[in-house]
Amino acid sequence: MSKPGIKVFAPATVANVAVGFDILGFAIDKPGDEIIVRKGKQPGLIITEIQGAEGKLSTDIMKNTAGFAAFKLLEALGETKRPIEMEIHKKMPFGSGLGSSAASAVAGVFAVNELLKTGLSKQDILSYAVAGEQIADGAWHADNVAPSLLGGMILIRDSETLDFKKLHIPEGLFAVVIYPHIQVLTKDSRQLLTETVNFKKVVTQTGNLGAFVAGMFTSDFGLIKRSLQDVLVEPQRAHLIPMFYEMKEAALNAGALGFSISGAGPSMFALCDNNLTAENIIIEAQKIYKTSKIKIDTYLSKINHEGAVRF
Amino acid sequence: MSKPGIKVFAPATVANVAVGFDILGFAIDKPGDEIIVRKGKQPGLIITEIQGAEGKLSTDIMKNTAGFAAFKLLEALGETKRPIEMEIHKKMPFGSGLGSSAASAVAGVFAVNELLKTGLSKQDILSYAVAGEQIADGAWHADNVAPSLLGGMILIRDSETLDFKKLHIPEGLFAVVIYPHIQVLTKDSRQLLTETVNFKKVVTQTGNLGAFVAGMFTSDFGLIKRSLQDVLVEPQRAHLIPMFYEMKEAALNAGALGFSISGAGPSMFALCDNNLTAENIIIEAQKIYKTSKIKIDTYLSKINHEGAVRF
Numbered sequence: 037m038s039k040p041g042i043k044v045f046a047p048a049t050v051a052n053v054a055v056g057f058d059i060l061g062f063a064i065d066k067p068g069d070e071i072i073v074r075k076g077k078q079p080g081l082i083i084t085e086i087q088g089a090e091g092k093l094s095t096d097i098m099k100n101t102a103g104f105a106a107f108k109l110l111e112a113l114g115e116t117k118r119p120i121e122m123e124i125h126k127k128m129p130f131g132s133g134l135g136s137s138a139a140s141a142v143a144g145v146f147a148v149n150e151l152l153k154t155g156l157s158k159q160d161i162l163s164y165a166v167a168g169e170q171i172a173d174g175a176w177h178a179d180n181v182a183p184s185l186l187g188g189m190i191l192i193r194d195s196e197t198l199d200f201k202k203l204h205i206p207e208g209l210f211a212v213v214i215y216p217h218i219q220v221l222t223k224d225s226r227q228l229l230t231e232t233v234n235f236k237k238v239v240t241q242t243g244n245l246g247a248f249v250a251g252m253f254t255s256d257f258g259l260i261k262r263s264l265q266d267v268l269v270e271p272q273r274a275h276l277i278p279m280f281y282e283m284k285e286a287a288l289n290a291g292a293l294g295f296s297i298s299g300a301g302p303s304m305f306a307l308c309d310n311n312l313t314a315e316n317i318i319i320e321a322q323k324i325y326k327t328s329k330i331k332i333d334t335y336l337s338k339i340n341h342e343g344a345v346r347f
Numbered sequence: 348m349s350k351p352g353i354k355v356f357a358p359a360t361v362a363n364v365a366v367g368f369d370i371l372g373f374a375i376d377k378p379g380d381e382i383i384v385r386k387g388k389q390p391g392l393i394i395t396e397i398q399g400a401e402g403k404l405s406t407d408i409m410k411n412t413a414g415f416a417a418f419k420l421l422e423a424l425g426e427t428k429r430p431i432e433m434e435i436h437k438k439m440p441f442g443s444g445l446g447s448s449a450a451s452a453v454a455g456v457f458a459v460n461e462l463l464k465t466g467l468s469k470q471d472i473l474s475y476a477v478a479g480e481q482i483a484d485g486a487w488h489a490d491n492v493a494p495s496l497l498g499g500m501i502l503i504r505d506s507e508t509l510d511f512k513k514l515h516i517p518e519g520l521f522a523v524v525i526y527p528h529i530q531v532l533t534k535d536s537r538q539l540l541t542e543t544v545n546f547k548k549v550v551t552q553t554g555n556l557g558a559f560v561a562g563m564f565t566s567d568f569g570l571i572k573r574s575l576q577d578v579l580v581e582p583q584r585a586h587l588i589p590m591f592y593e594m595k596e597a598a599l600n601a602g603a604l605g606f607s608i609s610g611a612g613p614s615m616f617a618l619c620d621n622n623l624t625a626e627n628i629i630i631e632a633q634k635i636y637k638t639s640k641i642k643i644d645t646y647l648s649k650i651n652h653e654g655a656v657r658f
């Protein structure tokens with residue numbers, strides 16, 4: 037990092053948020069990915085270095101989420117020959133359910149957009165970031181990418197057209213994230229889901245989703261708490277995560293507004309209406325996973341409103 | 348109506364609202380039911396007169412939605428022997444999809460609550476009204492009863508516990524209701540619905556629901572318009588209503604924010620962001636149903652914020 041360049045950070049994200057499978061996600065302050073871009077010496081975008089990925093990521097820009105997201109922007113601008121060097125510093129784990137590939141894609145395209153001073157807004161470059169993430173998981177989804185880029189909690193009305201809306205965030209809302217060091221592949225986690233669901237459960241889930249959104253806009257923590265219940269997806273996936281229900285019970289007993297799986301897991305999240313409850317949930321997590329000898333990382337933050345930033 | 352007494356009105360309601368099957372409903376200004384209650388001459392609640400029901404309603408309070416709702420309140424108060432006479436003036440059609448039985452139940456319990464000056468709030472008597480409506484359709488649902496009693500547009504998070512939330516209503520929101528004179532029984536309309544639904548469609552529907560609620564709270568008519576699409580229930584029921592798709596197309600072409608089935612049908616509703624669009628939709632409806640020789644009633648109103656009222 038000695039050479040000059042544009043440095044950017046894109047944050048991790050919690051998708052699904054219990055009641056919004058594939059349509060809801062929010063950004064947290066840490067962890068996240070860092071990317072540095074600078075003028076290169078030869079035509080075209082090249083990835084010169086990848087740190088923190090244990091050799092798992094390709095430096096071929098067509099096979100790298102950050103590289104491909106940036107390439108899609110350059111292509112749209114007619115600038116694919118522009119000499120640009122990109123350094124990727126993965127600072128978050130793969131397969132964690134925290135939107136790792138989304139953060140890389142966002143950081144990649146955001147960095148190049150800043151370097152070229154295109155004048156394009158974050159919203160303008162959203163589709164390129166989604167295209168970048170698509171390389172990693174094969175699906176065109178914005179529930180991680182949009183909050184990582186734009187910050188806040190975002191509801192995706194329609195993925196295809198990237199029609200989204202930022203929700204209001206009540207004052208005093210905190211998120212806890214617990215990442216147990218086990219691997220759950222998004223692909224496997226998706227395959228667990230049934231193609232059809234019981235309609236009565238859909239009515240329950242939609243009641244909860246609608247009330248959750250209404251609770252966010254009115255800062256009604258009581259309603260948010262009663263709403264944060266996933267009857268559709270969590271029951272199909274919880275068994276992938278050791279100690280999930282013990283952890284959930286402990287979090288709710290500690291006063292969490294809700295507790296569920298982050299994205300496809302194995303990370304879990306809690307939402308809280310104060311910092312102290314959030315801290316207590318982390319203490320409980322450390323106790324629970326210490327006995328089961330699974331290493332965990334924990335994160336505590338407000339909802340991150342900035343999304344991708346230069347630093 | 349010559350004898351004195353407490354006169355109340357409870358409005359018709361549009362349930363489901365395209366994106367909130369069994370969880371969303373709103374009240375309109377007209378039509379609605381009127382009920383008069385007064386001190387009786389003998390112990391207990393009796394129904395002395397029912398007008399406008401063509402003999403279809405029982406005067407037995409245990410078999411009449413208005414009577415039973417009022418009885419449940421009296422029972423809770425320990426006042427079942429209180430002498431009360433009730434006159435019911437049905438001023439809206441049965442089986443119209445406009446919450447006819449809900450309006451009767453609401454008017455019944457609201458009238459008796461006023462007569463007895465119990466000091467109970469509307470929210471306090473909601474469960475009795477729901478119990479009254481249950482007599483008519485066998486189900487414990489509040490998506491018609493709650494808005495008829497309380498006014499506004501209401502999201503029912505959970506029917507069982509009657510956990511609900513009033514949504515914000517954007518300035519300038521108008522509703523059109525078209526009631527074609529054909530009969531669709533709620534029971535039959537419910538039996539059409541499949542027990543399971545495709546999960547991808549659920550994701551689409553939840554995206555629309557969440558965005559609709561967010562759009563209401565932020566007065567974002569563009570988002571409301573893009574959200575008002577029912578991919579789950581309307582396609583299963585539309586064939587019950589002659590000219591449904593022709594009417595929908597005409598309403599959307601006239602500028603409606605959305606158009607769908609009201610409750611279990613056959614009534615249809617449109618939401619509009621201005622009065623002129625609403626008027627034009629009514630003109631279109633008259634043209635369309637004139638050619639098919641089906642008589643229609645049409646109603647145009649803002650969202651009714653009062654719900655049940657004395658008059």
